[in-house]
Amino acid sequence: MGDIMQVKIDKLDNFGRGITYINNKICFVDNALPGEVVEIEITKEKSKYLEARVINVIESSPDRVKVDCSYYDICGGCNLRHLSYQKENEFKREKVQELINHIGKLNVKVNDTLYGPEKNYRNKVTFHSSKNKIGYYEKGTKNIISIDNCLLLDNLINDNIKNIKYSQKDIVIRTSNDGKEILMNDDSSIITSIGDKKYYVSRDSFFQVNKYLTKNLYDLIRNNIDKKYNKCLDLYCGTGTIGIYISDLVNEIIGIDYSESNINDANKNMILNSITNISFICDKVENKIDTFKNIDLVIVDPPRAGLDNKTKKYLNEINSERIIYVSCDPATLSRDLKDLSNNYNILNITPVNMFPRTYHCESVAVLERK
Numbered sequence: 001m002g003d004i005m006q007v008k009i010d011k012l013d014n015f016g017r018g019i020t021y022i023n024n025k026i027c028f029v030d031n032a033l034p035g036e037v038v039e040i041e042i043t044k045e046k047s048k049y050l051e052a053r054v055i056n057v058i059e060s061s062p063d064r065v066k067v068d069c070s071y072y073d074i075c076g077g078c079n080l081r082h083l084s085y086q087k088e089n090e091f092k093r094e095k096v097q098e099l100i101n102h103i104g105k106l107n108v109k110v111n112d113t114l115y116g117p118e119k120n121y122r123n124k125v126t127f128h129s130s131k132n133k134i135g136y137y138e139k140g141t142k143n144i145i146s147i148d149n150c151l152l153l154d155n156l157i158n159d160n161i162k163n164i165k166y167s168q169k170d171i172v173i174r175t176s177n178d179g180k181e182i183l184m185n186d187d188s189s190i191i192t193s194i195g196d197k198k199y200y201v202s203r204d205s206f207f208q209v210n211k212y213l214t215k216n217l218y219d220l221i222r223n224n225i226d227k228k229y230n231k232c233l234d235l236y237c238g239t240g241t242i243g244i245y246i247s248d249l250v251n252e253i254i255g256i257d258y259s260e261s262n263i264n265d266a267n268k269n270m271i272l273n274s275i276t277n278i279s280f281i282c283d284k285v286e287n288k289i290d291t292f293k294n295i296d297l298v299i300v301d302p303p304r305a306g307l308d309n310k311t312k313k314y315l316n317e318i319n320s321e322r323i324i325y326v327s328c329d330p331a332t333l334s335r336d337l338k339d340l341s342n343n344y345n346i347l348n349i350t351p352v353n354m355f356p357r358t359y360h361c362e363s364v365a366v367l368e369r370k
Contacts, residue, residue: 002052004055006037006282007022007038007204009035014330015359018031024092025048025050026344027040027052029284032054032084036064037057038054038058039055040053062098063087065081065082067081074138075138075145076134076138078357083155085357089112092351092353093113096134096351097109099330099331105254106299106346110349110351114350115352117212119151120152120153121153122154122157122209123151123209124207126172127147128171129144129167129168130168139318146211155167157175158184176191176193177189183201188203189265194215195219197241199239200272202261204259206264208241213352214354224364225322230296231251232298233253233256233299233301233318234253234254235255235256235285236256236302237255238262238301239262239269240265244270245282247273254279255280257280258282258283258284263280285311289311293318294319299324299348300323300324304333305329306336307336323340323366323367324365324366326363326364327364328361328362331359339367347366350363350365351363352364
């Protein structure tokens with residue numbers, strides 16, 4: 001057991017933890033909100049910071065809500081269920097704004113967060129399994145917590161948890177966005193839809209997990225394509241979802257992704273939607289980015305690490321009229337926008353709460369050539 005003390009919480013960090021200071025050392029406190037007076041126990045002590053957990057809330061924030069999940073204190077799946085959903089969306093906008101200011105050094109006002117329902121939104125889950133347990137990892141450990149219902153998951157997934165067989169491997173379950181089809185840990189695929197487009201999704205392919213908000217995200221991208229463009233690069237294209245969704249706004253689209261599973265699904269999706277102006281390349285973006293010319297629109301949706309230096313260098317050299325950057329990490333987004341800002345103006349940035357009740361946040365940034 002660590003030291004126990006009473007502290008006042010100043011603000012939230014980017015991971016949704018409360019921040020206080022103890023003997024001039026920063027302390028990160030799980031399950032604490034700004035303005036609260038809490039009794040805490042120190043759980044980790046490092047040379048530059050402390051970590052703690054709340055034992056008792058002495059003075060509660062008006063933004064604190066009753067936690068509606070019995071697993072919350074031990075499960076690592078959520079970390080903002082104690083914060084009102086309205087304040088969660090404000091927190092995510094403020095987080096993106098702070099990172100844009102401090103990492104990006106950019107004077108751009110971030111738009112209000114785009115959000116949807118906070119429960120039962122996930123169309124995919126990865127469960128961990130042992131000989132007698134199926135569920136999530138306990139917070140900060142590899143211990144498996146048995147789960148029989150998760151408030152984040154599509155109800156069709158929750159209804160089928162009892163049918164899962166124990167395995168020594170991770171168990172992946174996906175559902176279609178209409179909640180009618182389910183894929184349970186094999187190499188087949190299901191068909192799901194976004195707006196009027198349909199998509200094959202297989203076990204290992206990338207597909208946005210929020211069944212409610214993906215259409216809003218893609219409509220945000222469409223609405224920022226301000227005219228008919230000639231040639232579009234769709235970088236980190238996944239299963240071709242964005243390129244196919246905006247295919248009527250561009251004469252030609254080239255999608256690039258390193259995942260063979262993604263590209264296999266992308267080619268099937270092209271045929272499924274009778275799209276004739278799109279093609280796909282299976283390779284790493286950085287291996288191909290220097291081979292393109294006369295590109296007037298670029299869409300990028302990179303992994304959490306953001307864009308590599310070679311890709312940014314050639315995006316600056318390609319000098320397309322517009323870049324639409326879809327990001328799942330506002331810190332790497334801020335870094336990359338800074339590196340592109342010599343050649344591009346940042347027109348707008350919109351946070352999209354694709355992962356309610358967690359600290360994660362998607363963002364869409366729109367860049368225009370100077």
